Amino acid sequence: MWPLELIAAGAMIVSLTFYALLGGADYGGGVWDLFARGPRALKQRALIEEAIGPVWEANHVWLILVVVILFTGFPVAFAAIATALHIPLTLLLIGIVLRGSAFTFRTYDVKRDERERGWGRIFSIASIITPVLLGITLGGIASGSIRFENGIVPNGFVRPWLAPFPLAVGFFALALFAFLAAVYLTLETRDTLLQEDFRRRAIVAGVVVAALALAVFLLSGSGAPKVRAGLSASAWAVPLHLATAISAIAAFAALWKRAYGLARVCAAAQVTLILWGWALAQFPYIVEPDITIQSAAAPPATLRLLLGALALGALLLFPSFYYLFRVFKGGLASLKDEG
Amino acid sequence: MNDLLAARSQMAMSLAFHIVFAAIGIAMPLLMVIAEWLYLRTREDVYLELARRWAKGTAILFAVGAVSGTVLSFELGLLWPQFMGYAGAIIGMPFSLEGFAFFTEAIFLGIYLYGWKRVAPRAHLAAGAIVALSGALSGIFVVIANAWMNSPVGFQILDGKPVNIDPVAAMLNPMALSQTLHMTLAAYAATGFAVAGIHAYQLRRDRSNLFHRRALAIALTVGGAAALFQPLSGDLSARAVARQQPAKLAALEAQFKTEAGAPLRIGGIPDVERAETRYAIEIPRGLSLLAFHDPNAKVTGLDAFPRDEWPHVPIVHAAFQLMVASGTLMMAVALWGAYGFWRRRALPDGKWFLRALVLAAPAGMIAIEAGWTVTEVGRQPWIIYGIMRTAEAVTPMPGLLVPFLTFTVLYLFLSAVVVWLLFRQVAASPRGVPLASGKEAAQEEEEPEHVAA
Numbered sequence: 186m187w188p189l190e191l192i193a194a195g196a197m198i199v200s201l202t203f204y205a206l207l208g209g210a211d212y213g214g215g216v217w218d219l220f221a222r223g224p225r226a227l228k229q230r231a232l233i234e235e236a237i238g239p240v241w242e243a244n245h246v247w248l249i250l251v252v253v254i255l256f257t258g259f260p261v262a263f264a265a266i267a268t269a270l271h272i273p274l275t276l277l278l279i280g281i282v283l284r285g286s287a288f289t290f291r292t293y294d295v296k297r298d299e300r301e302r303g304w305g306r307i308f309s310i311a312s313i314i315t316p317v318l319l320g321i322t323l324g325g326i327a328s329g330s331i332r333f334e335n336g337i338v339p340n341g342f343v344r345p346w347l348a349p350f351p352l353a354v355g356f357f358a359l360a361l362f363a364f365l366a367a368v369y370l371t372l373e374t375r376d377t378l379l380q381e382d383f384r385r386r387a388i389v390a391g392v393v394v395a396a397l398a399l400a401v402f403l404l405s406g407s408g409a410p411k412v413r414a415g416l417s418a419s420a421w422a423v424p425l426h427l428a429t430a431i432s433a434i435a436a437f438a439a440l441w442k443r444a445y446g447l448a449r450v451c452a453a454a455q456v457t458l459i460l461w462g463w464a465l466a467q468f469p470y471i472v473e474p475d476i477t478i479q480s481a482a483a484p485p486a487t488l489r490l491l492l493g494a495l496a497l498g499a500l501l502l503f504p505s506f507y508y509l510f511r512v513f514k515g516g517l518a519s520l521k522d523e524g
Numbered sequence: 525m526n527d528l529l530a531a532r533s534q535m536a537m538s539l540a541f542h543i544v545f546a547a548i549g550i551a552m553p554l555l556m557v558i559a560e561w562l563y564l565r566t567r568e569d570v571y572l573e574l575a576r577r578w579a580k581g582t583a584i585l586f587a588v589g590a591v592s593g594t595v596l597s598f599e600l601g602l603l604w605p606q607f608m609g610y611a612g613a614i615i616g617m618p619f620s621l622e623g624f625a626f627f628t629e630a631i632f633l634g635i636y637l638y639g640w641k642r643v644a645p646r647a648h649l650a651a652g653a654i655v656a657l658s659g660a661l662s663g664i665f666v667v668i669a670n671a672w673m674n675s676p677v678g679f680q681i682l683d684g685k686p687v688n689i690d691p692v693a694a695m696l697n698p699m700a701l702s703q704t705l706h707m708t709l710a711a712y713a714a715t716g717f718a719v720a721g722i723h724a725y726q727l728r729r730d731r732s733n734l735f736h737r738r739a740l741a742i743a744l745t746v747g748g749a750a751a752l753f754q755p756l757s758g759d760l761s762a763r764a765v766a767r768q769q770p771a772k773l774a775a776l777e778a779q780f781k782t783e784a785g786a787p788l789r790i791g792g793i794p795d796v797e798r799a800e801t802r803y804a805i806e807i808p809r810g811l812s813l814l815a816f817h818d819p820n821a822k823v824t825g826l827d828a829f830p831r832d833e834w835p836h837v838p839i840v841h842a843a844f845q846l847m848v849a850s851g852t853l854m855m856a857v858a859l860w861g862a863y864g865f866w867r868r869r870a871l872p873d874g875k876w877f878l879r880a881l882v883l884a885a886p887a888g889m890i891a892i893e894a895g896w897t898v899t900e901v902g903r904q905p906w907i908i909y910g911i912m913r914t915a916e917a918v919t920p921m922p923g924l925l926v927p928f929l930t931f932t933v934l935y936l937f938l939s940a941v942v943v944w945l946l947f948r949q950v951a952a953s954p955r956g957v958p959l960a961s962g963k964e965a966a967q968e969e970e971e972p973e974h975v976a977a
């Protein structure tokens with residue numbers, strides 16, 4: 186039997202993965218909204234709106250689940266992260282608020298006019314800033330410079346995250362989300378011209394992802410030594426890099442061949458592997474160097490209940506999600522009928 | 525403003541903002557499901573139009589509720605890290621369960637809002653019912669966490685650290701039942717009255733408009749029923765407070781002296797320096813009777829507590845009076861409406877009754893804000909009653925005035941936009957809609973989307 190706290194930490198990373206794969210792509214949609222260009226710009230925007238509309242709020246809850254598991258299962262880690270990263274987290278929240286409300290206001294503002302474009306602008310700019318801040322936060326956690334002892338933050342409130350490595354992670358996250366979104370969007374329409382638009386965008390974003398991945402890896406040498414050590418020296422390092430590289434190359438190949446279904450699977454696998462690689466590299470730390478999964482873990486009574494609730498919740502959740510996605514993403518044919 | 529005060533203000537402002545959307549998010553799905561259900565039963569198009577309009581309003585409000593709730597989840601740590609480090613393992617449980625309620629709520633709201641043409645009518649109605657149910661559940665779970673802050677149980681303290689944690693016992697804390705009941709009723713009462721007030725306003729000019737008449741009937745039934753029970757549930761709350769948090773009871777009644785047969789004060793200005801309350805109307809033995817159901821019971825006054833454990837008495841007392849006054853107004857209007865219906869067997873639509881409804885429209889939301897002020901300010905100086913002080917819980921982050929002001933400006937802006945959107949979207953009378961029942965309606969049945977294209 187695995188220790189409870191390990192399962193809880195795993196559940197947290199699973200939730201974060203779902204947030205990246207689903208919620209992340211919704212942000213990516215906002216990026217492509219801003220960069221909608223050419224003769225089909227309006228159609229691109231409409232497709233993005235249609236794809237995000239019914240699902241973004243449900244996708245967003247994955248982030249809340251991450252936070253809730255963190256403060257229930259690892260309260261001390263939550264306290265340390267929320268204290269030392271107060272500034273980027275606050276900016277992240279402002280981004281989340283603006284993205285969500287501007288998207289909704291745009292959808293429900295009746296007249297198709299200037300103001301609607303204003304909401305669209307806020308929505309898309311917030312969709313760019315928020316992933317960067319999310320990445321900065323994760324980069325700050327990985328950097329090993331977050332300390333919180335006896336109510337004091339010895340490294341200050343700025344240095345742990347305003348550094349090359351976390352910033353690089355921020356842009357890496359943005360590129361990944363934009364890549365995911367472009368790949369998914371090829372499957373949201375039957376209009377081959379629109380598919381081509383997003384196929385091209387996916388390929389460009391994929392190249393940027395690769396470049397930024399290299400930058401993040403190089404910067405981690407000084408920016409996040411523990412993670413770097415894990416990523417280069419562990420027994421699992423080589424297989425992990427191989428698997429990630431294969432899924433990345435396969436995603437490119439599938440895009441090239443217009444095998445969009447396969448591209449989606451490969452892109453999702455790539456993002457998943459990156460997240461799990463990071464998690465493994467910093468294992469057993471939640472916040473390196475002071476807080477481990479074990480030292481931060483809530484007592485077994487809490488963890489047992491939390492895991493019970495997660496298991497029961499999953500039983501309700503996955504069928505519901507399946508239904509949601511089947512209704513809105515399943516039959517493209519029915520989508521076309523409505524025009 | 526020092527950092528502690530800035531943190532408290534930011535928390536209070538964020539919650540005061542969120543709770544409006546949360547209350548609407550609990551009750552609005554019920555109204556919309558009732559309208560849709562009536563449509564499926566009667567096939568009167570006006571009900572479908574109503575369900576659709578209400579759904580649009582709900583969509584806007586839900587989004588703002590979701591993002592402001594996300595802010596709160598983070599703020600618990602951003603502002604009160606020591607509190608969360610201490611209490612996370614004890615009260616994380618209701619927050620986790622709340623998380624799953626959010627999932628079901630968001631998933632089925634997506635299906636409800638965007639699925640009019642994609643799922644069968646019954647499945648659509650069921651999706652709405654699930655939204656209504658999970659909205660109520662999410663409110664209940666989070667209020668359980670708050671009730672624990674008021675009456676912390678389910679752990680022991682060893683060397684200043686919580687041990688022997690029992691999260692289930694913590695959830696079943698002594699304030700949980702009264703607070704969740706009171707809050708859930710409050711959501712239905714406040715939303716019902718707010719919606720009824722809007723439609724009553726329109727009806728004053730356009731008495732026969734079927735759309736507004738149907739809307740008023742549904743909203744008034746839900747809001748009025750809840751408002752009738754609310755004072756009863758308030759009594760349950762007051763008695764729980766009397767037992768669990770005597771300092772809060774003393775503050776909300778402005779009771780400075782410990783005495784047997786304490787009077788109930790209506791109004792009055794508490795003078796903290798002199799430890800007396802002036803200009804109040806006193807009902808002899810009223811407080812003892814209400815709080816302990818015994819006219820001679822001894823009520824603990826603020827004099828039983830050291831001065832640094834008093835909450836801010838004037839604020840708590842005034843907020844309590846405001847809540848009870850609003851509750852009394854709403855109950856009176858609800859009784860008036862029930863009497864009118866009983867006499868005429870029809871929707872009461874007299875001029876004065878409609879005016880009263882307009883007047884009472886904001887009363888529920890005012891009572892909710894005031895009630896939470898009683899609960900939260902009345903708990904001070906404690907963040908966990910009797911266990912941890914708010915000052916011990918606050919983050920060491922300096923300059924907290926900046927995020928407080930930033931979020932205040934952001935939320936003021938959002939409020940203005942939401943009001944403007946709702947005004948344009950939902951409140952205006954539909955004109956071109958076929959409001960007849962019967963034949964045309966039966967034909968529409970096949971293609972309901974024609975109604976509100």
Ligand code: HDD
Pocket residue numbers: 674699702703704706707709710711713714754755757758759761762763765772847848849850851852854887888889891892893894895896897898899900902
């Ligand atoms: C529609 C809203 C509404 C109305 C009409 C009332 N209340 Fe209320 N009250 C609330 C909405 C509310 C609330 C905002 O929902 C609170 C805050 C915390 C809670 O659990 O409910 C609350 C709290 C609250 C508390 C404090 C509980 C605590 O601190 O834990 C007491 C003693 C009362 N109420 C008593 C009453 C009485 C005697 C009422 C008689 C008319 C009344 N309330 C009407």
Ligand code: HEM
Pocket residue numbers: 532533535536539540543604607666667668669670892893896897900901903904906907914
């Ligand atoms: C049910 C969930 C709630 C939880 C878990 C909660 C939690 C908290 C916490 C942690 C604080 C800061 C510490 C403190 O001042 O004691 C606080 C303060 C406050 N909250 Fe709540 N709260 C809840 C609901 C609300 C609501 C709905 C309101 C609506 C108006 C509200 C109003 C306030 C106010 C006015 C303060 C500041 C009190 C003061 O510092 O004087 N709370 N709350």
Ligand code: HEM
Pocket residue numbers: 242245246249542543545546547548549550585586587588589590591592593594595596597600626627629630659660662663664666667707
């Ligand atoms: C500290 C206190 C609170 C926290 C941390 C909190 C957290 C949240 C979060 C994260 C959401 C977004 C869920 C989503 O994305 O769908 C949310 C929405 C919601 N919250 Fe709160 N909340 C608090 C207080 C309250 C209170 C006091 C109530 C009501 C009794 C409440 C009821 C709701 C409801 C019904 C929703 C659904 C969204 C809506 O309809 O607007 N919450 N809350």
